[in-house]
Amino acid sequence: MRADPRGVLTGVHFMDGDHACCEGALAAGARFAAGYPITPSTEVVERFAARIPTIGGVFIQMEDELAASIAILGAVWAGAKAFTVTSGPGFSLMMEHVGLAVMTETPCVIVNVQRGGPSTGLPTLPAQGDMMQARWGSHGDYEIIALSPNSPQECFDLTVRAFNLAEKYRTPVMFMMDEVVGHMTEKVVIPPAEEIEVYPRRYTRKSPGEYKPFEPCEDLVPEMVRAGTGYRFHITGVTHDERGYPLINPEAQDKLVRRLKEKIRRAAGELAFYEEEGTDAADVIVVSYGITSRVAQRAIDLARAKGIRVGKLRLITIWPFPDEKIRELARRTGAFVVPELNLGQIVREVERAAAGAARTYAVPHAGGTVHRPEQILSVIEEAAR
Amino acid sequence: MARGFVTILIERCKGCGFCVEFCPTKVLAMSSAFNSKGYHPPHVVAPEKCSGCDLCGMFCPDFAIFGWKLRNGKAVGGGRES
Amino acid sequence: MIETEDLVEAPPQNPVEPYLRTDRLPHIWCPGCGIGTSLNCFVRALIESKEDLDRLAVVSGIGCSGRVAGYVAFDSFHTTHGRAVPFATGLKLANPALKVVVYSGDGDLFAIGGNHIIHAARRNVDIKVICVNNFLYAMTGGQSGPTTPPSSITTTSPYGGFEPAFNLPHLMDAAGAVYVARWTTFHVRQLTRAMIEILHKPGFCFIEVLSPCPTLYERRNKLGDGLDTMKYYKEKSKIRHGAPTSEVALDKRGEIIVGKFVDRNRPEYLELMRAQHRAQLGDRFVEAPACLCD
Structure with a gap:
C-alpha cells in the first residue's frame, strides 16, 4: 500500500x-x-x-x-x-x-x-x-x-x-x-x-462469529480488528487463549509466550538490516550503530590509512540481534571492535554471537559526548596486532 | 393469581441472600438444600405474591435469578411490561 | 423445586445474558460481593439506554472490579493497573463515535491511577467512569488504600488505618467532572438510572458505587457479611441530590450521602481542540476524520 x-x-x-x-x-x-x-x-x-x-x-x-x-x-x-x-x-x-x-x-x-x-x-x-x-x-x-x-x-x-x-x-x-x-x-x-511503501493493518476478513483475536496466521501473527465494528472482542494483559480470554495455567502461558517470541525470532533473518563494507578480507571489523557509527567511520578511515584491513558493520536493526551475521563474519575475521556510548551493552551480544570464533574488543564510553576517533583507532590497532 | 414469576438458576447462585432480603413481597426464602458448590440457593415460598418486578434480578450479583411478568399465565418478558 | 412447565411454554432467558460472556460464568467474585450487582445494573442500563452496543467499549484496569471488562460481551479491554483512563482516552480520541466506559475499582482509579483520572476530568474527555468502591484492595488480599476509612483493619493496617481517606465525589467535582453521583449496590434502580444518564451525557462523567467486600473488608472489621452491608446501606443512606461534594465524605459505618451531586455542562475535549485549531488555522485546519482509521 x-x-x-x-x-x-x-x-x-x-x-x-x-x-x-x-x-x-x-x-x-x-x-x-x-x-x-x-x-x-x-x-x-x-x-x-x-x-x-x-x-x-x-x-x-x-x-x-x-x-x-x-x-x-x-x-x-x-x-x-x-x-x-x-x-x-x-x-x-x-x-x-x-x-x-x-x-x-x-x-x-x-x-x-x-x-x-x-x-x-x-x-x-x-x-x-x-x-x-x-x-x-x-x-x-x-x-x-x-x-x-x-x-x-x-x-x-x-x-x-x-x-x-x-x-x-x-x-x-x-x-x-x-x-x-x-x-x-x-x-x-x-x-x-x-x-513510500506503507504496510496496512492486518484486519481480518472473518466474520465476528469465526474470528478469534489471537488465532495465529501461518507467520504466527494473528489478524486484527478494531473497536466499534461489531466483533465484540476482548483484549487482556493476562495470559490468554486464542479468544482473548484470561487463562492462568502453565500450558496457556507456554503456548502464548512461545508464540509471541517465536513470531519475531523466526523473522530475525528478514529483520536484520545493516550496512556492511570492506568485511571480505578484514582483520578487524568495527561493529557500531547510531551516532557512534559516524565517529567509527573516521576511525576506520584512519586505520586503513595506516594499512590495517578494517571492515565495517553498521547495525540498523539492534533487536532481534543479527546473530547470524555476526557468526558469519566471525568465521572470516580476527576481531570485532565495538564502540558504543555505554560501558558495554551491544559488545556483549557481539561476543556471544561470535562464540569465540573471533576476539571482541569493547570501546566503552559513559556518554555525554561522542568518542574521539583516536579512541576507537587505538583499539582497532590493538585488535589488529 | 400471580402477576409474575421468578426463575432461579440454582447452580449459579452463591447464596448471598440479597434477593430474599429485598424482595418487596417476600416471595423467596433461603433453601436448606445445597447446590453443587455447597451454597444455599433461594426458593419460592409464596409464588402467588410475585409481581414479576425483577428487583431480585437487579440485586443478584451472580445473574442467578430474575423475575418476569405474566399475563394470563404467559410470559411477557423479563421484568418489563412490554 | 420450581415447576414452570404449566405456566409457560419456554421460560424466558435472564434479560442480561445476551450482554455477558456467559461461557465465563460463574464469575470470580465472592458470595455477597457487590461488583456483580453493579454489573447487573450496568447491563440493564445499557439495554434501556438504546445505545448502539456495537460501538460500546468497556475498559478496565486491574483488580476485582477490573475483571468487569472480561465478563461483558462488548469490545472490552483489560489494561494495566491504574491505566484504564488513559487507554480509554486514546480509544475515544481516535474514534469519537465510540461510547467509552471505564469500569474499575477505587484503588486502581484513585491510587495508582489517581493522576490520570484527575487529568481526564480536567480535560473533560468524553468517557464515563464507573468506580466500584469497596474500600480496599481486594484482589491482592485486602490491603488498605486511599478510600479505606480511618481505623479500618486491613492486611497492611493490622492495627487500624490512620490515613485520611479521599472523598471521591469531591475530588472529581474539583477536577472538573460534568456529572458526579454516588450510589450503593443497594440502590439498584437509582444506580441503573444514573448509568443511563451518563451514557447519554457528553463529557467526563463519574459514578461512585459503594460495594460490600465481605471477604476482606467486612470480615476483618467484624461488620458482618455482604447482606449485612446491604442492610447498612439501606438504613444509613440519605439521598441528597445536589449536596455540596465537600459534605459527602464517608467514614466507617457512618451515614452515607448518596445522590447526583454534580450535573453541569462544559465543552468536551475534542470540541475545544477543534474550535481552537479552527480559529487559529483558518483554511489550513483539517478536521480529523470521524475515525482515525479512515
Whole structure:
C-alpha cells in the first residue's frame, strides 16, 4: 500500500533528526501521538502538534509517560496508527506498556532519543545506554524489534520502516535514536507519497462469529480488528487463549509466550538490516550503530590509512540481534571492535554471537559526548596486532 | 393469581441472600438444600405474591435469578411490561 | 423445586445474558460481593439506554472490579493497573463515535491511577467512569488504600488505618467532572438510572458505587457479611441530590450521602481542540476524520 499523500512532506529539506522522525511517522500514516515533554526528544511531538491539525488527526500531551504510552495503545485499538516519543526517564516509565503492547500484540512505535543516565543523568547530552532496556526493560519473556538510525535522513526512512514492521509483526517497535542524531541538522529527502511503501493493518476478513483475536496466521501473527465494528472482542494483559480470554495455567502461558517470541525470532533473518563494507578480507571489523557509527567511520578511515584491513558493520536493526551475521563474519575475521556510548551493552551480544570464533574488543564510553576517533583507532590497532 | 414469576438458576447462585432480603413481597426464602458448590440457593415460598418486578434480578450479583411478568399465565418478558 | 412447565411454554432467558460472556460464568467474585450487582445494573442500563452496543467499549484496569471488562460481551479491554483512563482516552480520541466506559475499582482509579483520572476530568474527555468502591484492595488480599476509612483493619493496617481517606465525589467535582453521583449496590434502580444518564451525557462523567467486600473488608472489621452491608446501606443512606461534594465524605459505618451531586455542562475535549485549531488555522485546519482509521 502507498502512503497517504496528506502526511507526506515531499521535497528536499534541511531538518534535524527529531523533526525528520516526526515526518517519517506522518508519512507512515500516524494520525495519533501522545507525548510528555522530555529533553532531547520533545521536538518530535512539538512538530507533530504543529503539523497534525493541518493533516487531520490528534495530538495529546498526557500527564506522564505512563499515560502517553497507553493512550497510543487505546488509539491503535480504535484503528489509528500511533506513536509516542521519550528519552531515558520516560522510557523507564513506558516499560509497563511495552509489555502490554507485546502481550496484546498492539502495533505501535516508541521513539527513544537517548540521553545519559542512570536517572536524570545528562538531560541534554547523548548516550546509547538504553539499548538493553529496549530489549529487556519490561518484565517477563518477550522479543522486541529495535532500530537505530545514524542520520536525519534515516530518522525519516527508518521511522516509516518502524511503523511497517510494527504492523507486519503486530509488536511495539523501539526506535532508538540518540541526542546527537536527534539534534543534528542535515539534508533530508522526502520522496513522493507513491514511492513510500506503507504496510496496512492486518484486519481480518472473518466474520465476528469465526474470528478469534489471537488465532495465529501461518507467520504466527494473528489478524486484527478494531473497536466499534461489531466483533465484540476482548483484549487482556493476562495470559490468554486464542479468544482473548484470561487463562492462568502453565500450558496457556507456554503456548502464548512461545508464540509471541517465536513470531519475531523466526523473522530475525528478514529483520536484520545493516550496512556492511570492506568485511571480505578484514582483520578487524568495527561493529557500531547510531551516532557512534559516524565517529567509527573516521576511525576506520584512519586505520586503513595506516594499512590495517578494517571492515565495517553498521547495525540498523539492534533487536532481534543479527546473530547470524555476526557468526558469519566471525568465521572470516580476527576481531570485532565495538564502540558504543555505554560501558558495554551491544559488545556483549557481539561476543556471544561470535562464540569465540573471533576476539571482541569493547570501546566503552559513559556518554555525554561522542568518542574521539583516536579512541576507537587505538583499539582497532590493538585488535589488529 | 400471580402477576409474575421468578426463575432461579440454582447452580449459579452463591447464596448471598440479597434477593430474599429485598424482595418487596417476600416471595423467596433461603433453601436448606445445597447446590453443587455447597451454597444455599433461594426458593419460592409464596409464588402467588410475585409481581414479576425483577428487583431480585437487579440485586443478584451472580445473574442467578430474575423475575418476569405474566399475563394470563404467559410470559411477557423479563421484568418489563412490554 | 420450581415447576414452570404449566405456566409457560419456554421460560424466558435472564434479560442480561445476551450482554455477558456467559461461557465465563460463574464469575470470580465472592458470595455477597457487590461488583456483580453493579454489573447487573450496568447491563440493564445499557439495554434501556438504546445505545448502539456495537460501538460500546468497556475498559478496565486491574483488580476485582477490573475483571468487569472480561465478563461483558462488548469490545472490552483489560489494561494495566491504574491505566484504564488513559487507554480509554486514546480509544475515544481516535474514534469519537465510540461510547467509552471505564469500569474499575477505587484503588486502581484513585491510587495508582489517581493522576490520570484527575487529568481526564480536567480535560473533560468524553468517557464515563464507573468506580466500584469497596474500600480496599481486594484482589491482592485486602490491603488498605486511599478510600479505606480511618481505623479500618486491613492486611497492611493490622492495627487500624490512620490515613485520611479521599472523598471521591469531591475530588472529581474539583477536577472538573460534568456529572458526579454516588450510589450503593443497594440502590439498584437509582444506580441503573444514573448509568443511563451518563451514557447519554457528553463529557467526563463519574459514578461512585459503594460495594460490600465481605471477604476482606467486612470480615476483618467484624461488620458482618455482604447482606449485612446491604442492610447498612439501606438504613444509613440519605439521598441528597445536589449536596455540596465537600459534605459527602464517608467514614466507617457512618451515614452515607448518596445522590447526583454534580450535573453541569462544559465543552468536551475534542470540541475545544477543534474550535481552537479552527480559529487559529483558518483554511489550513483539517478536521480529523470521524475515525482515525479512515
